Amino acid sequence: MSKPPIPESFRLDHKKVQAPYVRLAGVKETPRGDRIEKYDLRFVQPNQEALSTGTVHTLEHLLATYIRSHLEGVVDISPMGCRTGFYMVVLGEPGPQKVLEAFRETLKDVVNHTEPVPGVSELECGNYRDHDPQGARAWAQRVLESGLHIQETIEIMD
DSSP states (O other), X not given: OXXXXXXXXXXXXXXXXXXXXXXXXXXXXXXXXOEEEEEEEEOSOTTTOOOOHHHHHHHHHHHHHHHHHHOTTEEEEEEOTTSSEEEEEEESOOHHHHHHHHHHHHHHHHHTOOSOOTTOSTTTOTTTTOOOHHHHHHHHHHXXXXXXXXXXOOBOOO
């Protein structure tokens, strides 16, 4: 039996990256020739901090709501299991700079969000009681103040 392929994120040197950042984590081309870009939107320095589950959950709802106003082609935005950020999949070729600008504008929207969190009801959400809007706003503000930048991929050296 052959070894399974190693996911890209397992090859990233988590000791050398500097959060908060936007990183182009992968590119795929569909059989029809469409380009799909996957981005690492990192809030927290790996292995030093983690977002609470309520904060991650609220950020997931707010990022999914607002990012599409600033960037075309967003397919999905999903939290990382390590609770340090999100992956975003985009159809097309926006590139890291455009994603950085859209992410920055989205974070401003999160900071200014005062209405109820979208999609938070028993009908719309699988864990609707686990949200932290204040934590989401605080982390968005912290990332904006921390010098969000484009991070190149740094692979683990064997």
